[in-house]
Amino acid sequence: MGEEVKIVHISDLHIAGRGDRRQLQDLDRMLGHFSRSGIDHLVISGDLSDRAKEADWEIVRELLLRHGWYHWARTTVIPGNHDIINLEEEMRFYNALNPLPGMRDRACTAKAARFCRFFQELVTGDELGDAAFPFIKVLRFPTLKLAIAAFNSVNAWSATDNPLGSRGYIEPSELRAVSSPAVMKALDGCFILGLCHHALKVYGTDSLLDQAFDWTMELKNRQEFLGVMREIGAQVVLHGHFHRFQSYTLGGIRFINGGSFRYSPNRYSLLEIEASGAFTQRFMVMS
Ligand SMILES: [Fe+2]
Numbered sequence: 001m002g003e004e005v006k007i008v009h010i011s012d013l014h015i016a017g018r019g020d021r022r023q024l025q026d027l028d029r030m031l032g033h034f035s036r037s038g039i040d041h042l043v044i045s046g047d048l049s050d051r052a053k054e055a056d057w058e059i060v061r062e063l064l065l066r067h068g069w070y071h072w073a074r075t076t077v078i079p080g081n082h083d084i085i086n087l088e089e090e091m092r093f094y095n096a097l098n099p100l101p102g103m104r105d106r107a108c109t110a111k112a113a114r115f116c117r118f119f120q121e122l123v124t125g126d127e128l129g130d131a132a133f134p135f136i137k138v139l140r141f142p143t144l145k146l147a148i149a150a151f152n153s154v155n156a157w158s159a160t161d162n163p164l165g166s167r168g169y170i171e172p173s174e175l176r177a178v179s180s181p182a183v184m185k186a187l188d189g190c191f192i193l194g195l196c197h198h199a200l201k202v203y204g205t206d207s208l209l210d211q212a213f214d215w216t217m218e219l220k221n222r223q224e225f226l227g228v229m230r231e232i233g234a235q236v237v238l239h240g241h242f243h244r245f246q247s248y249t250l251g252g253i254r255f256i257n258g259g260s261f262r263y264s265p266n267r268y269s270l271l272e273i274e275a276s277g278a279f280t281q282r283f284m285v286m287s
């Protein structure tokens, strides 16, 4: 391990079953590349599955295991909307039964909790901890203490408010939880990395078409999220969802969009953090 802590970030795998052979080969190749590159930690910022299938989560788990990445200290994963919401099913179900929004909210929260329990070893590091959002990891490297504050930003499908299931929302209770005195104490002296699936910035142009698209993709309470990230002193926030590799600054915090592994299986983000807390970020292309 060198002086810098090296964190790689990929996102939006959108795996569609075991028949998705090219995609699985690409992920296998990428994880092998990370293993040979002296990487300290891997972050996958959601949309592991394309159609909210646990079988796709299992594929990711198996590949992480095969390459020695399936460990709390090595990898962090969070869900994206495609891990939780199967749009086709939601619409069929809605048309057939028109269930109450409260039911859909509860189902969405329950599935996010299932994701958390499924990847429990990567969330709590053991079988006993309470796997739920938000979760905070404090990783101690020889030169640096790194904290990852991970949130679930998936918002339940709704015919009027979230018709594509792709608008995001972070529960206020999740946001409040990380700024409690006990958590702030645990974060003291750490380089802090925020993590959620949804983008804070999408197109943001004056075009009406773009604005309609922005609305379907946005993180609804992004200002509150940004406020909490500032309050806890996050230096960097990683996300995915909007399938573009981007790096931008908001409120003094660097945001990194990990793009989409599905559409660019050779690209990833590399974040290198020095002992002083100075960092550099680059998008890399695997040769
Ligand atoms: Fe996605």
Ligand SMILES: [Fe+2]
Residues within 6 Å of the ligand: 047, 080, 081, 082, 166, 197, 240, 241, 242
């Ligand atoms: Fe997404």
